Amino acid sequence: MGKDYYRILGVSRDTSKDDIKKAYRKLARKFHPDVNPGNAEAERHFKEIQEAYTVLSDSDSRRKYDTFGTTEGGPGGPGFNPFGGSRGPGGVQVDFGDLGGMGGFQDLGDLFGQFFGGAQQRGVQTARRGEDQEVQIEVDFEEAMRGTSVTLPVQRKVRCGGCGGSGAKKSRRCGECHGAGSVISTERMRIRTPEGIVDGRKIRLAGKGAEGMNGGPPGDLFVRVSVREHHFFKREGDDIHTTIPITFPEAYRGAEIVVGTIHGPVRAKVPPGTNSGRIFRLRGKGARNTKTRVHGDHLYSVEIIVPKVLSPAGEEAAKRFVDFYAGDPREGLPKGL
Numbered sequence: 001m002g003k004d005y006y007r008i009l010g011v012s013r014d015t016s017k018d019d020i021k022k023a024y025r026k027l028a029r030k031f032h033p034d035v036n037p038g039n040a041e042a043e044r045h046f047k048e049i050q051e052a053y054t055v056l057s058d059s060d061s062r063r064k065y066d067t068f069g070t071t072e073g074g075p076g077g078p079g080f081n082p083f084g085g086s087r088g089p090g091g092v093q094v095d096f097g098d099l100g101g102m103g104g105f106q107d108l109g110d111l112f113g114q115f116f117g118g119a120q121q122r123g124v125q126t127a128r129r130g131e132d133q134e135v136q137i138e139v140d141f142e143e144a145m146r147g148t149s150v151t152l153p154v155q156r157k158v159r160c161g162g163c164g165g166s167g168a169k170k171s172r173r174c175g176e177c178h179g180a181g182s183v184i185s186t187e188r189m190r191i192r193t194p195e196g197i198v199d200g201r202k203i204r205l206a207g208k209g210a211e212g213m214n215g216g217p218p219g220d221l222f223v224r225v226s227v228r229e230h231h232f233f234k235r236e237g238d239d240i241h242t243t244i245p246i247t248f249p250e251a252y253r254g255a256e257i258v259v260g261t262i263h264g265p266v267r268a269k270v271p272p273g274t275n276s277g278r279i280f281r282l283r284g285k286g287a288r289n290t291k292t293r294v295h296g297d298h299l300y301s302v303e304i305i306v307p308k309v310l311s312p313a314g315e316e317a318a319k320r321f322v323d324f325y326a327g328d329p330r331e332g333l334p335k336g337l
């Protein structure tokens with residue numbers, strides 16, 4: 001039997017914070033007890049307006065209200081008295097976290113802690129799991145390939161120590177959390193990334209998200225890992241691709257070269273008569289798949305480069321080399337569309 005706070009303030013559900021304030025002020029002036037002496041109806045309405053404003057003016061409590069709405073009791077039950085102290089402060093000093101075994105209190109309970117006159121009035125409320133949180137880290141390509149650990153400050157939503165999560169202290173709105181029941185705490189966390197992690201992958205740290213409410217379990221922390229690009233090694237799936245420059249004599253006569261891989265240098269043979277662009281594969285020298293734990297391959301393509309320094313002797317050698325080609329290499333290619 002909750003109340004429709006939006007209807008009480010005469011605003012729609014998507015009204016801005018400013019407009020809610022305006023609507024509240026207008027109505028509060030109209031129904032203020034000083035303006036309506038002895039008018040019980042106006043006083044009741046005035047309290048309702050204040051109650052609605054208290055909830056909707058705080059973005060955190062408004063979000064909770066929007067989520068859990070006016071169902072499951074809310075603050076409108078019998079005996080509800082937002083501003084009176086008739087029932088004493090006993091009810092609001094309950095540590096909700098300790099009641100988890102009993103099912104805890106209703107989700108709205110932490111919000112309205114400052115209002116209710118006795119927890120027993122409100123019945124048993126459900127424990128709520130803390131929200132999942134997400135942070136992002138950036139690692140070097142090399143760190144991603146080998147696995148690394150990063151320590152960074154993470155902001156977590158934790159239960160307010162001032163009010164124990166109830167949002168209220170001595171029957172008033174808690175000054176430390178402003179009635180939300182939770183505060184932001186910064187904790188240093190060490191995050192390990194597994195060998196071979198892929199750019200954009202998320203690591204889940206169970207229970208490291210926001211703390212639960214009313215004895216509910218905490219949410220999870222998701223760490224999104226972004227991997228910096230490498231100027232030489234390019235990852236495609238679990239394979240690593242590189243381009244290796246070779247000289248014309250190496251391509252023509254064949255050679256033994258050293259190919260750099262993420263697992264270190266590997267000796268490899270260039271067969272005689274190798275063309276530019278030919279791709280060679282080094283099995284198992286690629287990135288590790290974090291699920292199968294199998295390594296991909298290293299694929300390198302060779303690129304024949306021309307000497308940087310041109311000389312008359314080189315030009316002579318090039319002229320003589322033309323004779324060794326069997327005709328025009330572009331013979332038979334389309335001349336255009």
Ligand SMILES: [Zn+2]
Nearest residue numbers: 160163174177
């Ligand atoms: Zn508090």
